[in-house]
Amino acid sequence: MHVYNTQTRKRELFQPLHDKNVTMYVCGPTVYNYIHIGNARAFLFFDVVRRYLKYQGYHVTYVQNFTDVDDRLIEAAQKEDTTVKELAERYIQAYFEDMDALGVQRADHHPKATEHIDEMVEGIQTLIEKGYAYEQDGDVYFRSQSKEDYGKLSHQSMEELKSGARVEVNEKKENPLDFALWKKAKPNEISWDSPWGKGRPGWHIECSAMSRKYLGDTLDLHAGGMDLCFPHHENEIAQSEAWTGKRFVRYWLHNGYVNMGSEKMSKSLGNVVRVVDLRKKYSPLALRYFLLSTHYRNPIAFSDETIRQMERNLERFETATTNLKHRMETAMEGEAEPEVEERLNQLTQAFEAAMDDDLNTANAISVLHEAVKFAFETVSRPVVLQGSLSAILDWLRKFGGDIMGLVDVKEETDLDQEIEALIEERQKARAAKDFQRADAIRDQLTAQGIILEDTPQGVRWRRK
């Protein structure tokens, strides 16, 4: 597998540090509000990456944090007259509800910043001892100039960053590019004890401390949205490598934005579309299809029209699985035919080739469509073996379902007796050439969301 590494700006062969074990860290949400579709893109995509790595036989340890204390949380909690903890817990819950709805699997660890204060304090102390950080009136700052390679991820030199920086209002810093490791508490603000007095950790240090605790000094994959590249990830590298003296991350992956029109979507711009609202309106599969239909490093433009189109795209997947199952009932018993196995192997190779090429989900989806086409061809054959049909169904379940989460093979559900009776009655009417009656029954079922399809193998039905 090759992945594009933001740090080297090159596609590189992916090789974990420890053969088949992969350590993976994705920056999670700051839980002061509901997440939006742009946030969801990162979490959904990297979950698919994790699934694919597992499929490839890797043992993946996946960590995603919650930033449950920071300025925005404090502000939001004050505004609502509640505690930071209560607010954070509420939105962590909401986060999981959104992710569950989208079919994003849980990480192996979801550490919270507030539960790792000791680790952060330890790291900050080490940085001070090594001369990488300094205390200033209860705050602690990282001395960015102490790392000569600062800027290596975002490819900016110290000078360039300085010249582009806005006027720095914080006079406590030695240098405008220094960043806070520890922030002194204001009166009545949530705080923890530390060698520098009461305060709370800076944003960046939490990822350094928590990733180190759960995954070790060097991570294989560290990922997130492009907006985290600078300063967040840049600062993480500086801190972590100063702290441990080791390389922090082997492969940096950053996904593109979800745009509103041509503008980026972000909480701070206030043009967000929240997942909690979206999922009431669209199927989770359509949202997944939308987010995976474009290569992860390219931007996606959000629009209702596009997602509606994705719903239609999805219909072929649904029809294919329905038709495969229906055909199974009349197919001959027997193992899958060699030609079918052969074709499925080809499709597997094509799927892997797409994903191995910097996780090209757009191409992987087109392979899914090829498989669907093959499914229809096979279903239409006058004679077909059950093994062949179930092999195709299993393939779709595996690649379209387990990895991409776009194919949902529904379990058999018995139709209401009433509906069964209607289908039966319609068949009798058709046999008697009473098409008026037959069509009336079909229309009645259509109104109930049941689509009837007459095939050489009998009546096939599906829910619209």
Add this chain to the structure above:
RNA sequence: GGCGGCAUAGCCAAGUGGUAAGGCAGAGGACUGCAAAUCCUUUAUCCCCGGUUCGAAUCCGGGUGCCGCCUCCA
């Protein structure tokens, strides 16, 4: 000012040197009692201008338009 990205059919979208994947929508046809599903056929001077090359959507130069980062943000 520095760094970077994008521009492919009505729409979504792959494609980093060999002559434009896939899906949606549209049109025509097959199948059907009629439908539906399916199948077949059909739709692209790859933003513009130069250059390199036997050959470029793909490389180089120059434009135009849009966007991102340099500041909290997936």
